[in-house]
Amino acid sequence: MRITCPCCGTRDRREFTYYGSDDYLNRPEADAPPQAWDDYLHNRDNPAGQTRDLWYHDPCGTWIKVTRDTVTHAIHACEPVAAEGR
Amino acid sequence: MRYSGFRVLSQGLLGNRGWRPAWRKPAPKPAYDVLIIGGGGHGLSTAYYLAKNHGITNVAVLEKGGLGLGNVGRNTTIVRANYFLPGNSEFYSHSLKLWENLERELNYNVMHSQRGLINLFHSDGQRDAFARRGNAMLAQGDDAVLLDRDGVRKLLPYLDFEQTRFPIYGGLYHPRGGTARHDAVAWGYARAADQRGVDLIENCEVTGIDIEQGRMIGVQTTRGPIRAKQVAIVVAGRSSQVAAMAGMRLPIESHILQAFVTEGLKPCIDHVVSFGMGHFYISQSDKGGLVFGGDLDFYASYAARGNLPMVEHVMEAGMTLMPMIGRARVLRSWGGIMDMSPDGSPIIDKAPVDGLFINCGWNYGGFKAVPASGWCLAHLMATGAPHQVARRFRLDRFATGHLLDEEGTGSQHNLH
Ligand SMILES: Cc1cc2nc3c(=O)[nH]c(=O)nc-3n(C[C@H](O)[C@H](O)[C@H](O)COP(=O)(O)OP(=O)(O)OC[C@H]3O[C@@H](n4cnc5c(N)ncnc54)[C@H](O)[C@@H]3O)c2cc1C
Ligand SMILES: [Zn+2]
Numbered sequence: 329m330r331i332t333c334p335c336c337g338t339r340d341r342r343e344f345t346y347y348g349s350d351d352y353l354n355r356p357e358a359d360a361p362p363q364a365w366d367d368y369l370h371n372r373d374n375p376a377g378q379t380r381d382l383w384y385h386d387p388c389g390t391w392i393k394v395t396r397d398t399v400t401h402a403i404h405a406c407e408p409v410a411a412e413g414r
Numbered sequence: 415m416r417y418s419g420f421r422v423l424s425q426g427l428l429g430n431r432g433w434r435p436a437w438r439k440p441a442p443k444p445a446y447d448v449l450i451i452g453g454g455g456h457g458l459s460t461a462y463y464l465a466k467n468h469g470i471t472n473v474a475v476l477e478k479g480g481l482g483l484g485n486v487g488r489n490t491t492i493v494r495a496n497y498f499l500p501g502n503s504e505f506y507s508h509s510l511k512l513w514e515n516l517e518r519e520l521n522y523n524v525m526h527s528q529r530g531l532i533n534l535f536h537s538d539g540q541r542d543a544f545a546r547r548g549n550a551m552l553a554q555g556d557d558a559v560l561l562d563r564d565g566v567r568k569l570l571p572y573l574d575f576e577q578t579r580f581p582i583y584g585g586l587y588h589p590r591g592g593t594a595r596h597d598a599v600a601w602g603y604a605r606a607a608d609q610r611g612v613d614l615i616e617n618c619e620v621t622g623i624d625i626e627q628g629r630m631i632g633v634q635t636t637r638g639p640i641r642a643k644q645v646a647i648v649v650a651g652r653s654s655q656v657a658a659m660a661g662m663r664l665p666i667e668s669h670i671l672q673a674f675v676t677e678g679l680k681p682c683i684d685h686v687v688s689f690g691m692g693h694f695y696i697s698q699s700d701k702g703g704l705v706f707g708g709d710l711d712f713y714a715s716y717a718a719r720g721n722l723p724m725v726e727h728v729m730e731a732g733m734t735l736m737p738m739i740g741r742a743r744v745l746r747s748w749g750g751i752m753d754m755s756p757d758g759s760p761i762i763d764k765a766p767v768d769g770l771f772i773n774c775g776w777n778y779g780g781f782k783a784v785p786a787s788g789w790c791l792a793h794l795m796a797t798g799a800p801h802q803v804a805r806r807f808r809l810d811r812f813a814t815g816h817l818l819d820e821e822g823t824g825s826q827h828n829l830h
Contacts (some may be wrong), residue, residue: 329721342723346713348826349667366813369825370665370756374654376716383713398668398716 329401331394333385334408347382349373350393353409382409417521436601437481437608442615445641446474448795449633451620451656452649453477455486455596455781456773458603458614459788460648460795462520465610467789468796473612476635478619482600485650486781488718488750490673490707492686492697493782494531494591495556498547501806501818502759503554508803509786510556510590516785522602524594525700531591531686532561532569534735536580540691544586551588559587570687572738579734580691591686593697599784623659623770630660630769644795646771651716651751653774660767664774665756665812667827670711670749671778672720674728676742678702692731696739704742706732710752710778712828720749752778758830759818762791762800763809771795772809777830 329341349372356364373379376399383392391409396402415421415434425432448464450457453475464470475481495510497503512519513526535544541560548558559565566585567575575582604614615637622634623645632641647656657664679702688695696706708728711720725747733740755761755775760783765772773791776783790804800807806818812825823829 340723341721346828348828349714362813367663370812371663372654372665372667372827373658373663374667374714376652376655376668379714381714398714401715401717401721 329403331383331392331403332406333388333390333392334406335388335390336385339385343386344392345384345386347384350380350382352382353393378404417523436605437614440613440615442474442476442618442635442637442640443613445632446613447472447643449473449640449642449645450475451633451645451647452484453481453604453614453616454484454648454650455600455603455784456650456776456787456791457646457648458600458607459784460646460773460791461612461788462603462607462610463788463792464796465607465612467792470796471611474640475607475612475614476618476620476633476640477614477616478636480616481604481614482597485750485752486600486784487597488673488748489596489781490695490697490705491593491596491781492531492591492695493526493594494588495554495782496531496533496547496551496558496586496588496591497820498550499818499820502820503550504803505786505790505807506782507554507556508789509783512785512789513594513782516599516602520602520606522598522605524598524602526592526594527700528590528592529685529697531588531688532566532585533588533688533690534566534585535583536691537583541583548586557588557590559589561585561587569685572682572736574735574737577734580689593686593699595700596781599781603784603788620656620659623656625660625767628768630767644769644771646773646791646795647765648773648791650753650774650776650780653753653772657765657772660765660770662765662772664772666753666774667714668716669713669752669754669828670715670717670720671707671752672711672724672728672747672749673705673707674725674744674747675699676704676739677745679704679742682738687735689731689735692734694728694731694735696732696736703745704739710754710828711749716751718749718751720747752776754827754830756812756825756827757817757819758821758823760787760807761809762787762794762804762807764794765809
């Protein structure tokens with residue numbers, strides 16, 4: 329499995345750390361109900377097929393949103409998280 | 415047909431012509447009292463204990479493939495009761511007691527072998543943590559012995575005691591821990607459930623769950639619709655998909671765990687040894703193969719195979735711990751899909767839909783749980799109340815903050 333870092337190009341999977349689903353980008357407001365926090369922290373769609381999740385490129389420190397297939401391990405797209413202004 | 419030593423002998427003399435299939439292959443009936451979705455270890459043991467403990471026999475197990483071809487036949491077969499947290503501790507203790515009588519119970523040789531399990535530690539801090547865990551195990555009524563370095567050396571002389579990266583300070587020895595033959599556990603429960611009237615329906619994938627006015631009324635399958643009063647989802651790595659058929663979004667992420675086996679060797683590793691610092695554990699099967707594994711591949715996956723970086727990591731860790739295995743040739747490696755929960759502990763509970771139950775979140779430790787998980791889910795379905803030893807395995811514990819984080823790593827699915 330090779331992932332394309334927007335800064336460094338296509339690199340071996342070993343250079344990256346997996347964080348979890350891109351649900352982590354949708355942090356609830358501080359006063360959101362507990363249900364929203366439970367969903368954010370714990371509950372997942374967990375699709376068999378196309379998914380979007382967050383990876384960190386250890387050497388350069390870029391957070392990447394990776395679109396990939398959980399069944400075939402194919403990588404479809406890699407975008408920097410920062411581009412969304414987060 | 416009862417199995418016995420005498421029968422093996424007499425059948426041998428008669429050319430083995432008298433053996434019968436171990437279970438029937440019934441067609442699904444239009445309706446049952448109880449349906450179990452998933453014919454893995456947990457689904458089969460649930461069906462068995464529904465019949466045995468509660469007299470509920472109008473039950474079918476629906477399995478999309480063949481019985482026992484999921485994780486129950488892919489794991490590295492370690493059976494132990496060395497948990498620390500109240501909630502986990504009494505559950506796994508109960509499970510180990512069931513294991514200890516399982517062969518008589520099922521009239522099936524599951525090759526349960528209590529060869530002893532040793533968890534190594536490599537620092538003063540880790541020793542303290544293991545001493546505390548050992549005390550918790552003793553307080554639970556199970557067995558634990560804290561070994562110093564020489565104690566480990568006596569049991570495991572072949573470890574590399576000179577390595578400097580993770581020097582071996584000692585180990586926590588759990589003499590009643592060990593292994594069992596994984597497929598035999600599935601087959602044994604299947605046969606015993608079948609004998610009590612449970613229908614085991616293979617090649618029957620559940621494709622929908624029918625709900626009317628908040629109540630579950632049955633399921634849709636590739637072999638037609640089936641009505642039922644109660645349905646339990648017991649599908650391990652596929653939990654999120656099946657639960658979604660009932661509109662649920664679970665606290666589960668599916669991850670891949672790999673395992674490896676070498677060619678058969680003469681007996682050389684007499685225990686189960688785990689090397690947590692290096693992410694490696696090993697035992698030797700009765701056929702002689704060294705069976706070993708390590709950590710998750712760490713990313714969400716439904717491919718029942720892993721990637722090479724973890725293969726390399728596991729081999730390195732093995733060579734660090736016991737260089738003597740370096741000449742053994744690896745025969746096979748494979749992966750299984752693990753239903754990882756955010757705290758590393760399982761869920762056995764009612765679902766928000768009436769009549770629907772869920773059993774999932776077994777992470778990579780669900781094989782040893784097979785007897786108690788079925789026992790407790792059957793209890794919940796038959797009596798409406800959680801079993802005493804499984805009462806903390808609630809679905810809502812994440813929302814209420816009653817997590818069971820055995821490893822203390824925080825609520826991220828891949829960290830347990
Ligand atoms: C490599 C590896 C090593 C492991 N090592 C250990 C260990 O040493 N000790 C330990 O305690 N645990 C271990 N485990 C974990 C253990 O194997 C699992 O936690 C446990 O087997 C899961 O429960 P199960 O047996 O019911 O799952 P499975 O056997 O996976 O059963 C689930 C069944 O549900 C079926 N199913 C799925 N979707 C549907 C559907 N829509 N309709 C009908 N049927 C469906 C599947 O086909 C499958 O047969 C390991 C796992 C792996 C992969
Ligand atoms: Zn980079």
